[in-house]
Amino acid sequence: MYKELIRPAEISIKDKKNIVKGNVIRAAVFARTNVIEVLTAGNESFYLIYYRNSLIFGDKLDKVEEESFINKAFHEGIVIESPHPIVKAIIPNHSVSIPNKNKLFTQLQIHYSLQEIAYIATTLDSFFDKEELVKMIDKIFFHYRRSGNFMKSFQVLQILHDFVPTLKSAKERLNLQEFNSYHDFYKSSSLPSIYKRDPLFVERHCFQNRSNPDIRHFLEDICRQQDSLLELLLWLEDPKADSVEKYTGMALKFITMKEWIVILGELNINPYQVLPEAKSIIEKMIQEERFETAALYLLNFIHDLPASYDPILNELWGNLNASFVGKHLDDFIFMSQHLIHEDSVKQLEQKVFQLAVILLEEYDLKAVYEKLLPIQKILPHSAVIRKMNHMLAILEDPDQIMELGDYYAEFKQFDKAIDCFFWEMELKPQDPTPVQKISRMYQHKGMVKEAISYQKVYAQIKSNKEVG
Structure with missing residues (x-):
């Protein structure tokens, strides 16, 4: 439903002196970090990394490496595919400038703690050499250690170890005796206690383990x-x-409320049962004569709408064109069953005729008959269904090819009618009737020259017949 009702989020990216525009393809939320994937008009993929809703860095990538943070975010984070309406909320600004890569970490120190910068570094491994990032985190570790802040140095070591689990130096330092008390604290303390001293760790831990109900509950409390x-x-x-x-x-x-209705629909929660405001939204669309849009909002729940929506459905049935109804035929057959009454039989028969005309443009006679057959339960005496049934019966009978052509003409299938009349003309070259019918079909098609030509042939055959 999103694709029919919601436009993709657009974003403009300034990279050095170049500006590229594209559509957001998807977003991944991983604790404090968001990753945005953008596809440009030139079919290039840009990835943007945000921390606490502020852009950190981004660049064009030909490939996302399997071990990278971006790949992890899209596999373990909360992933929202465009054009989901909430994507627009995840993007703080729809026009961004990518920071200078060489000055990035210097600039980050203005806004974030060193511990946060250590974590942010682990999210940038698609854009920076991993060894360079490890050196950056190491510097932060040694800075804290030299200043006597062993708790912070331990926290940075944990970040480094999570980033590169195979790094021997990080393992060895974690096992130093000076950090034993911190190991004990993280192992034995409750999440609320740890959160007071290391909120970044707890948020990441809870997010990674949010399938655990207790941990998820605590994460919800934090949020x-x-x-x-x-x-x-x-x-x-x-x-x-x-x-x-x-x-x-x-x-x-x-x-918006309209976007929320769409989201609930995609979650299989009937918005028209749980949102009193939803009805007024649909009614306003109908007042504005946006009948197809209103129908698209309702179609997923056409089988489970409150009775108070019946006037809305009646209004839609009377105003939607047959082409739209044909695309959603099963739902509208249910709607017509629900709404049919004596006064609407004629209206419904007209709609069935319009549907037959449109469907015959795309499908063969048998397929159209089968698609419309369920309507016979509602309209057991439908002339349209009866005629199509008769057309199927005479379809292969050359003696009734003229009658079949007349039926095709009635359903505005002029090319198919012409084929039938041509066949009859070949079988009976002295009969002027099929030639006259061909001329009329070309008139209906707006092909004046052809119509006049066959009118002349008709006149000649008729004249020859009268002389004979």
Whole structure:
């Protein structure tokens, strides 16, 4: 449904002196870090890394390495595929400038703690050499250690070890006796206690282990205090219908009510059962004569709408064109079964005729008949169905090819009718009737020269017949 109702989020990226524009393909949220994948008009892929909703760095990548943070984010994070409406909320700005790579870490020190910079470095391994990043993190470790801040130096070591588990020097330092008390603290303390001293560690730990109900609950508590968007994303990952009202208020901080209706629909939560406001949204679309848009919003739940929506469905049925109905035929057959009454039989028969005309342009006679056959349950005396049934019966009978052509003409299938009349003309070259019918078909097609030509042939055959 997203693709029919929601446009993809667009973004403009300034890289040095070049500006490229593209559409966001997907976004991955991994604790404090967001990764955005952008596809440009030139079919190039850009990846942008955000920390606490601020752009850190980004660049064009031909390939995402399997061991990289970006790959990890898209496999272990909360991934939102475009054009999901919430993607726009994950992107703080729709026009960004990629920072100077050579000055990046100097600039980061203005805004973030050294521990945060150590973690941020681990998210940039698609853009920087891994050894260079390890050296950067090592510098931070030794800075904390020299200044006597052993807790912080231990925390940075944990970040380094998670980044490169095979790094021998990090393992050896973690096992130093001076860090034993910190090992004990992280092993024996509760998450709330650890969170007071190392919120970055706890947030990452909880996010990576959010499938555990207790850990997920604690992560939700953290988000409730400081990041309502992440709390909403966690709910979207595991939604519960009984909490829709609570999360509706939260969602409307970031998206519109129409977008929220679409999201609930994709989560298989019927928005028309749980959102009283949804009905007025649809009614406004109908007032604005946006009938197809209103129908697209309702189609997924056409089988489970409250009775109060019947007037809306009646309005749609009367105003939607047959082409749109044909694309969603099964849903509209259900709708017509639900709404049929004596006064609407004539209207429904007209709609069936229009559908037959459109479907015959794309499918053969048998396929169209089978698609429309369920309507016979609603309209057992449908003239359209009866005629199509008769057309199938005479389809292979050359003695009734003229009658078949007349039926095709009635359904505005002029080329198929011409084929039938040509066949009859070949069988009966002295009969002027099929020639006259061919002339009329070309008139309907707007092909005046051809119509006049066959009218002349008709006149000649008729004259010869009268003389004879």
